[in-house]
Amino acid sequence: MTGRGTARLGRLAKARWLLPLVGVIVLFLIFTSLVPERFTSSRNLQLIFRQSVVLMIAGLGMSFVMSQGSIDISQGSMLVLCESVAAAVVAATGASGAALLPVIIPTCLLVGMACGLFNGLFVARVRIPSFAVTIATMMIFRNMAVAILNKRCVVVPISHIGSFTTMLAGFALVFLLATYLFDYHSLGKYSKAIGSNETAAGASGVPVLRTKMWAFVLSGLCVGIAAPFHIARLGLCSPKAGSFFEFDVITALVIGGTPLTGGSSSRVYSVIIGGLIVGMLSNGLTLLGVDPVIKDLVKGAILIAAVALSLERGKLVTIK
Amino acid sequence: MEGHEMHRDREPAIETHGVSKTYGLIEAVKEVSISVAPGEVRGLVGENGAGKSTLLKMLCGITQADSGSMRKDGKPHAPHSMVQAYASGLSIILQEVGVIPSLSVAANMYLGRTNEFVRAGVILKRRLHAQVERLLRDFGVSHIDPRMPLGRLSAEDQKFIEVIRALAFTPDVLLVDETSAALPADGCELLFERIARMKADGTAVLFVSHRLREVLQVSDTVSVLRDGALVTTIASDETDPGGLRSLMVGRNLSDHYYRSDQTASCSDSVALSVNDLRLEGSLHGVTFEVHAGEIVGVGGLTGCGMHPLGKAIFGLAKRDSGTVKVHRGDRAIHTKGPVSATRCGIGYVPRDRNAEGLMLTSSIRGNICLPSHKQLLRQGRGAILKRHERGLSRKGMEQLDIKASSIEQLVIALSGGNRQKVALAKWLAREELFVLVLDCPTRGIDVGVKAYIYELMERLKQRGLAIVLISEELPELIGMSDRVLIMKEGRIAREFSRSDGLHEQQLIEAMI
Numbered sequence: 001m002t003g004r005g006t007a008r009l010g011r012l013a014k015a016r017w018l019l020p021l022v023g024v025i026v027l028f029l030i031f032t033s034l035v036p037e038r039f040t041s042s043r044n045l046q047l048i049f050r051q052s053v054v055l056m057i058a059g060l061g062m063s064f065v066m067s068q069g070s071i072d073i074s075q076g077s078m079l080v081l082c083e084s085v086a087a088a089v090v091a092a093t094g095a096s097g098a099a100l101l102p103v104i105i106p107t108c109l110l111v112g113m114a115c116g117l118f119n120g121l122f123v124a125r126v127r128i129p130s131f132a133v134t135i136a137t138m139m140i141f142r143n144m145a146v147a148i149l150n151k152r153c154v155v156v157p158i159s160h161i162g163s164f165t166t167m168l169a170g171f172a173l174v175f176l177l178a179t180y181l182f183d184y185h186s187l188g189k190y191s192k193a194i195g196s197n198e199t200a201a202g203a204s205g206v207p208v209l210r211t212k213m214w215a216f217v218l219s220g221l222c223v224g225i226a227a228p229f230h231i232a233r234l235g236l237c238s239p240k241a242g243s244f245f246e247f248d249v250i251t252a253l254v255i256g257g258t259p260l261t262g263g264s265s266s267r268v269y270s271v272i273i274g275g276l277i278v279g280m281l282s283n284g285l286t287l288l289g290v291d292p293v294i295k296d297l298v299k300g301a302i303l304i305a306a307v308a309l310s311l312e313r314g315k316l317v318t319i320k
Numbered sequence: 321m322e323g324h325e326m327h328r329d330r331e332p333a334i335e336t337h338g339v340s341k342t343y344g345l346i347e348a349v350k351e352v353s354i355s356v357a358p359g360e361v362r363g364l365v366g367e368n369g370a371g372k373s374t375l376l377k378m379l380c381g382i383t384q385a386d387s388g389s390m391r392k393d394g395k396p397h398a399p400h401s402m403v404q405a406y407a408s409g410l411s412i413i414l415q416e417v418g419v420i421p422s423l424s425v426a427a428n429m430y431l432g433r434t435n436e437f438v439r440a441g442v443i444l445k446r447r448l449h450a451q452v453e454r455l456l457r458d459f460g461v462s463h464i465d466p467r468m469p470l471g472r473l474s475a476e477d478q479k480f481i482e483v484i485r486a487l488a489f490t491p492d493v494l495l496v497d498e499t500s501a502a503l504p505a506d507g508c509e510l511l512f513e514r515i516a517r518m519k520a521d522g523t524a525v526l527f528v529s530h531r532l533r534e535v536l537q538v539s540d541t542v543s544v545l546r547d548g549a550l551v552t553t554i555a556s557d558e559t560d561p562g563g564l565r566s567l568m569v570g571r572n573l574s575d576h577y578y579r580s581d582q583t584a585s586c587s588d589s590v591a592l593s594v595n596d597l598r599l600e601g602s603l604h605g606v607t608f609e610v611h612a613g614e615i616v617g618v619g620g621l622t623g624c625g626m627h628p629l630g631k632a633i634f635g636l637a638k639r640d641s642g643t644v645k646v647h648r649g650d651r652a653i654h655t656k657g658p659v660s661a662t663r664c665g666i667g668y669v670p671r672d673r674n675a676e677g678l679m680l681t682s683s684i685r686g687n688i689c690l691p692s693h694k695q696l697l698r699q700g701r702g703a704i705l706k707r708h709e710r711g712l713s714r715k716g717m718e719q720l721d722i723k724a725s726s727i728e729q730l731v732i733a734l735s736g737g738n739r740q741k742v743a744l745a746k747w748l749a750r751e752e753l754f755v756l757v758l759d760c761p762t763r764g765i766d767v768g769v770k771a772y773i774y775e776l777m778e779r780l781k782q783r784g785l786a787i788v789l790i791s792e793e794l795p796e797l798i799g800m801s802d803r804v805l806i807m808k809e810g811r812i813a814r815e816f817s818r819s820d821g822l823h824e825q826q827l828i829e830a831m832i
Contacts, residue, residue, distance in 0.1 A: 184703040186693045193690055196679035203636055203676050204746065205662025205691040264682040 019309065020257045020273040027277060031284035038287050046164040050233065052252075052279035053167045054079075054226045059249045059271030060178040061116075061222025064187065064215040066253060069195040069262030070123065070130035072219045076245030077141035078115045082108040082227040083237040084145040087154040100158050104228050112224020113217055115141060120216035124209045130216075138246070146239040153238045162232030174225055175272075181218075182268040191215055195262025251299060252278050255306045277302075331394045333358040333524030334379065334410070334493045339388030341374050348374040350548040351388065358492070361515060361525040363539030363556070365532065367568055367766035368736055370545040372528045376495050379526070380412040381405040392493065406433070411491035413482055421471025421478075426452040428470050429485050459484050460510065476622070479503055480510075487514050494518060494525045512538055530764070532561035533795070546570055565767045578774050578799025584818040586614030586802055590647050591786035592666070592755045594633060597642035602628035604810035605642070610755065610786040615777065617801030618790045621831050624807040626790045627671060630759040633788065634668035635661045646754060662691055665754035667747030669740075669761055671790075677743040680732040684724055685713040687731055688746045695751055716745035721772065737769030744776070756780065759790045774800060798822040806830040 031039045038044060058075050065072045086104045089095075095103045115137070122133040160166070182188030190211040193201035202208050231237055249271075256274025258266050278299065285295045335355035341348045349371040356362045366372050377383045379390065381399030390397040392408060399405040402412070419428045426448050430437070437448045452466035461480060470478060480503070486494060494515070503511065515525055515538060529535050535542060536556045544551040544567040551567050559567075562577070592610040597603050602625045610616045618626045631637040633644050635657040645652040646664040655661040661668070670676040679687055689696060689709045696704045696712065713727040720741040724734055731742055740761065747753055758777075762770045777787060777800060791797050797804050804816045806827055814830040816822055 180703070184700075184705070186697070186704070189686070189690070189693070189704070193679055193682070193686070196682050197675075199676045200679050201690070202658055203634070203668060203670055204687075205658055207659045264679070264686055 017257050017267065017270075020255060020270065020277065020306075023255070023277055024273055024280070027280050027284070031280060031287070035284065035287045039284060044283065044287075048276070048279045048283045050162065050164060050167055051283065052275040053171050054230045054233070055245075055248055055252055055278070056271050056275040057171060057174050057226040057229070058219075058223050058245070059252055059275060060174055060268065061219040062246075062249050062253060063178070063182065063258060063266065063268050063271055064191050065130070065219050066250075066258050066260070067182075067188065067191045067195050067262045067266035068212060068215055069198075070212070070215070071134065071250070072119065072130065072216065073134040073246050074115070074119060074137040074141055075219065075223050075249055076242035076247075077138045077145065078112060078220055078223040079227055079230060079242035079245055080145040080237075080239065081115060081141040081148075082111045082224050083231055083241055084148040084239070085111045086227065086231070087156060087237040088148050090156060091154070100156065101161070101228070104156070104158065104231065108227040109221065109224040112220040112222070112227065114220070115223070116217040116220020117213070119220065120213035123216060124212035142239075149237065149239045151239055153236050155236045156231050157235065158228065159232050159235055161228060167229055170225070170229065174222065175269075178222075178268050187211065187214055187218075188268065192262070192264045192266055195266065196264050248278065251303045255302060260307060330357055332356060332391070333360075334390070334392050334397070334526070336375070336379070336390045337388055339375070339378060339385040339390060341371075341378060341383065341386050347548050349378070349385075352545070352548075352550045353388075354543055354550060354553065356493075356524045356526060358522045358524050359519050360541065361519055361527060361539045362553075363535035363542035364526055364528045364545065365530075365535055365542060365564055365568060366545035367768065368764070369547075369766075370568070371548040372545055373497060375545070376412065376497050376526065376528060379405070379493075380410055380495055406489070406491075409492040410495070411486040411489060411493070412495040412497065413486045414497055419470055419478055419482055422469055424467050425464055425470050425473070425481055426466035428481060429455065429466075429488070431485075433489075455484065455488050459487075476503060476507060480507055483507070483511055483514075487518070490518075490521075490523075492523055494523055495528075496525065497528045498530065508534075532564050536561065536564070544568055568766075569768050577771060578796070579778055582818065582821075584614075584802035586611040587784065592633075592788070593643075593645045593647065593652070595643045595645070597629070597632055597644070598640045599625075599628055599632050599637055599810075600640055602810055603632060603639075603642075606807075606810070606812055607642075608805060608812060610788060612754070612786050613781055613784045614802045615781055615787045615789055615800055617797040617804040618788060618807060619792070619794065619797045619804060619827060619831070620807035620813075623809075624831070625810040626807050627759060629807070630668065630670070630757050630788070630790050633661075633757050634658055634666055636668070636670075648754065662750075663694075665750075665752045666757065667691075667750065667753050667755070668757045669743050669747070669759060671759040671763065673736075673740055673743050678731050678739055681730060683728045683730055684717065684722065684734075684742055685709055685727040687742050688713045688716045688727075688749050691746055692749050692751075712749050716742075716749045719748060720745045720776070735766075737765045740765055740769070740773070744773070748780075753785065755786045755788070757788045757790070760792060761789070762791075762793070762796065794824050794827055797827070798824065 062072055062075065086107045089103055089107050090100060093103060119133055119137055122128050123130045190201065190206045193206055194208060194211060198208060230241065234241065252274035253271050254260060254274065255277050256270030256272065258270045281298065282295060285298065332355035337353050338351040339349060340351050352371065352375060364372050374383070378385045381401050381404050384398070384400065392410065397408065399408060429452050430448060434443050434448065437444045449466045456462055456464055456466065461484070464473065464477060470481065473481070518525060527535060527539055536559070539556050541553055541555050542559070542564065543553045544564065546568060589612050590609045591612040595607050597606040606629060608616070618629060620626050628637055632639045635655055644655050646655060646666060653664045655664050655666065674680060689712055692712060693704060696708050699708045710727060717724070717727060722738050722741045722745065724738060731739055734742065747756060762773055781787060789797065789800055802818050804822060804827065805812050806814045808831060816826060
């Protein structure tokens with residue numbers, strides 16, 4: 001490879017973690033100057049975090065999938081399915097008050113893992129590209145959820161876990177676990193290897209099938225962990241929940257510096273930076289009284305810019 | 321060679337005067353002056369990075385010299401594109417693929433030269449196809465249909481078309497860049513026969529190849545490049561491959577290029593046993609054993625099954641039947657896929673290291689540590705710690721003398737030889753390695769690094785490692801193996817022992 005090419009790769013790698021970090025700081029400064037007290041009030045800052053936490057937890061799971069060069073478009077539907085099954089179980093068992101959490105949490109986790117397993121089976125064993133599988137499951141899971149909820153919303157009062165401290169603790173736990181698996185254990189390294197060169201990874205003794213399955217199971221599991229927090233924030237389970245959620249997750253990951261094509265420059269913490277950028281953007285623009293349509297436009301523009309800057313143009317972009 | 325004296329009296333067909341080319345900080349070509357007479361076949365040899373390809377690229381217009389000048393038939397020659405070079409009568413067969421797979425064979429043959437078939441802006445396909453058919457018949461490859469998209473042909477047939485394209489337009493100067501490695505045996509025959517014919521017609525040929533014996537056979541004279549500069553030009557009958565190698569590397573390579581002994585040796589214990597291995601379409605029942613401390617070479621013609629054999633042993637290709645067992649002490653462990661093979665202590669270095677053996681966009685550290693997670697986890701008590709990874713990678717870098725700025729450097733920035741060292745290092749880093757399957761381990765690698773790898777293989781053999789060496793290079797098989805297995809049509813046809821003396825002729829007879 002020419003010296004020029006490798007220098008560019010080096011610059012690219014630096015840009016990937018530097019730019020998002022700079023982005024967070026710049027954005028913070030911009031909004032602080034535009035809407036001084038309201039933006040930087042502790043209540044508002046906590047709000048930004050609480051609004052992003054569901055996204056970030058799900059994104060931690062998605063990091064494994066994306067570092068392999070795959071994609072999981074069914075996360076939003078998994079979210080609503082977890083919630084709908086939880087609501088159904090609550091109704092069936094007649095649980096209330098203190099008994100709600102012990103019913104909801106395991107249900108969400110199990111449903112999340114089951115969905116992830118389903119995705120993983122079709123991607124890893126049957127070997128259908130993840131894009132195709134998860135678009136299909138996106139529709140399947142959501143329709144299952146709508147059917148279960150009978151197209152109605154169910155009120156589930158567990159908003160006490162929606163407090164800042166609880167969410168922070170929950171997030172920190174998941175983050176620590178994800179970081180361990182990603183940076184200090186085989187799962188993350190094997191995933192990055194698969195994203196870099198699946199053939200070479202297989203030829204180096206990487207258990208490709210198992211790694212792919214685990215990534216999708218984790219993606220589902222993280223959605224299952226995020227679901228109770230989501231229910232707490234909304235106060236209810238709605239069949240419309242999580243629409244386009246997966247795209248928000250992917251946006252946050254890409255803006256945070258995860259390459260769409262996966263590979264060794266994927267980082268697990270990019271979801272935090274990306275989530276904060278998206279969160280601050282939404283929050284700040286709302287405080288400024290900007291039309292929600294404009295807000296989405298801005299998000300889309302930043303996503304395109306982030307992808308354009310981070311794409312390794314020499315490499316074939318095949319999203320598996 | 322006869323006629324060599326005659327060459328000096330005539331105007332050189334092609335000559336360069338002090339041409340130089342610098343890419344960034346690298347001086348690819350440093351003031352090279354050569355001249356080739358009409359009817360002279362000049363071999364051009366040198367390590368990777370010595371400047372051969374750059375020189376050829378300047379001659380055919382793909383790139384332009386930074387300084388110096390070139391003349392063709394006494395007239396200034398400074399083409400700014402291949403089309404210009406073609407027009408002036410200079411033709412080149414490139415090292416990389418120079419054809420467009422989605423276009424038809426005929427379109428590829430006449431790329432950029434379809435003017436004679438154009439009437440009122442439309443290419444008359446029938447006339448074009450008829451002409452191409454005639455050309456193909458003339459070259460003895462009438463089985464190829466000119467209308468077929470070129471991408472459907474085998475890689476070798478595609479190269480054939482490239483060769484025919486360069487030869488068909490009777491150039492005065494022909495440049496051949498590493499083509500023989502991409503052609504099958506009969507394709508090479510065709511190429512050399514044509515070169516001989518063109519030589520008689522007065523065409524000047526510049527022939528670049530890594531296969532030194534071949535270069536000496538085909539060329540009248542050989543120019544040696546080293547680090548971008550011309551070392552010397554010498555007549556073919558005044559040197560031999562060893563002499564060329566020393567010139568290319570700049571020092572006297574030891575007499576023991578391959579191995580220092582002439583007898584087969586190994587321990588009594590069997591390390592790997594392969595039983596009735598079958599793979600649809602390529603292997604029809606292969607059985608053999610490899611002892612600890614033994615190097616078993618595997619060779620044959622294209623399609624004999626030697627490359628699929630390597631994949632099947634490691635488990636990358638799912639075998640239809642048969643077993644592969646690793647023997648440790650008194651236990652024999654069946655392996656199924658690459659994961660169990662790795663765990664049992666088999667390592668595999670594939671032929672295509674860039675596509676299958678390395679993760680180019682990862683660091684040296686990332687590549688070397690990949691098969692060793694279990695031992696790293698044990699070391700770090702449940703966590704793979706950076707400092708342990710660093711330790712393992714540094715050891716690998718030292719052991720194999722990998723030339724890189726640090727273990728964090730991306731593999732894509734390394735030269736071919738260093739990349740291959742990384743591919744080897746990753747298996748040698750494993751505590752439990754008993755069998756190493758190498759498929760063309762020195763393909764496309766410089767003489768200096770090749771010598772190093774051979775030395776390494778001998779050291780590993782003495783340490784008790786069982787090595788399966790699959791190779792297309794007969795001298796390598798003969799030089800390195802304790803036993804050579806020649807494969808034919810998916811089976812082992814014959815076995816030769818080092819102690820009996822291995823000769824190329826014997827092996828070739830067994831292959832055909």
